[in-house]
Amino acid sequence: MSVEIQNINYRIDNKIILNDINLSIKNNEITSIIGPNGSGKSSLLKIISGDFKANSGDIIFDDIDIKSMSLLTQASTRSVMSQSQVVVYDYTVKDIVELGWISNKHEKFEQLLYEVCKKCEIFDLLERKYNSLSGGEQRNVNFARTLFQLSVKDTSKKRYFFLDEPTENLDIAHKIKLMNILNTVKRDGFGILLIIHDLNLAYNYSDNIGLLKEGKLKFFGKTNDIMTNQNLSYIFDTSVEVDKRNKIIKYF
């Protein structure tokens, strides 16, 4: 089971943003997309999420074309975490997390909410106002909300989790924590797509990596095959050194 992205082309006013992208996001795997600023990473994520329509190409969720899925079916198949979240009114953290729940409430609602909040370590924040939290805390809350969106009862269905730079602005301990949670989520059967800037995190946590440059997916495959000095240096136009033994990437 997987999400297949086939021959995606996307233009804004004749400027080519994405050029013939093909990749697949498999269940039980973390797939990361790496690339310099403006290479089209976020646009790609938005197209796969169904926010924008591509000019051509198909996105297939487990043999079903995204075009034939209703908004609610999409919402129960995949969730998307964006970079930041502005909320105008004073909602509590609990309100925000609960918004992720898209179906009717049932008896397991509170229990699932409890599990998600425990997993994301936001239990102490639940009664606080979302707007009074720090940026990092807000990010954790949004992470919990997007995770909660996929906690729907029907576990037979495969589910996907797309994240746009989830570790940005987090301290190192929280980065590791978040990646570890993603790892457990992955083992629960989710397919995960990650847009990420931190090369070391991508290297150590991803199963597959795609390298994007100028709207083209230049390389895509198993992490170990893709993360080479040559590939990374070419993508970023700067010298990058991959230490395969210690699993560290040096770029200065």
Place this chain on the structure above:
Amino acid sequence: MSKKQLFQLRFFIILLFLIFIISILSGSFSISFSDFINNKLKPLHSSVLYEIRFPRVILAALVGASLSVSGACLQGLFRNPLADPGLIGVSSGAALGVASTIVLTSGFFASFSQYVLPISGFIGSFLTIILLFYITKGFGYSGMTYLLLAGIAINAFAGVGIGFLTYLSDDQELRSLTFWTMGSFGGALWDLLIPAFFCIIPSLIWVIRLSKKLDVIQLGEIEAQRLGVNIKKLRFSIIMSSAIIVGVSVSLSGMIGFVGLIVPHMIRMMGGVQHNFVLKSSIIFGACLMIIADLLSRTLISPAELPVGLITSAIGSPFFLWLIFTIRKQQLK
């Protein structure tokens, strides 16, 4: 809804009931409570009560509920705490629609004006919201200044239109126009109330059913769509129902400012921001507030009357200033 919110909502309902009783019994001549309860009213008293006071107070409640809930809906939909049907020009759009019908059709529809006027009010407010939508490129939090400035422009334009229509009108039209633009519940009759009831009550129920979606849209339109909310449909429903309730209210009572702005904010401060609570409480509390405002308007300088819009504006404008300052503080933070 939490227990505290449920308690508050029940409290508002009891409050509404009490205010209703007080309001129908008091006025330029008062009716004693024991006579009313024991059904010992003199014929004159009972006709004042049932033909004048009852429709008037019910109309005040209906308009108060309408303006408050449409304020709450617009503030929610546009994620903009300053959206108020009066402030952003929706009410004056409705007023221009009604005034045009009164003057330009010059009594052509007179025999069924209780249906024609609400419809023209609705068309006016609907067109205004559509216009605002295009001017501010889809509203949005960052476009708050635009929204208010566009509101000023629309208010000014509607003012010109109404002024021009006043100039065109003959004596008879002028009478009904002036009477109506001042904003008053004085003209309330059962005949006028019935069509209003059938427009406003279903719209209120319609928007209450959208409250979960209004919560979700607080995360942003794209996020809401990712959570399965059809944004276009939601936007259409809210705009349509707000236009109906504001248009009909304005057609019945003229322009009454600030209620739609302050009531939802008071509710949020008292009990929380979840729309299920905010919408329901705004309906009840808005009705309470408007009945009180109307009661003041007809008792303060009794036997004469003050326009009720004067009273709501007197309470609302300082609150509006306060709101602007707190919002600025939040943005600086």
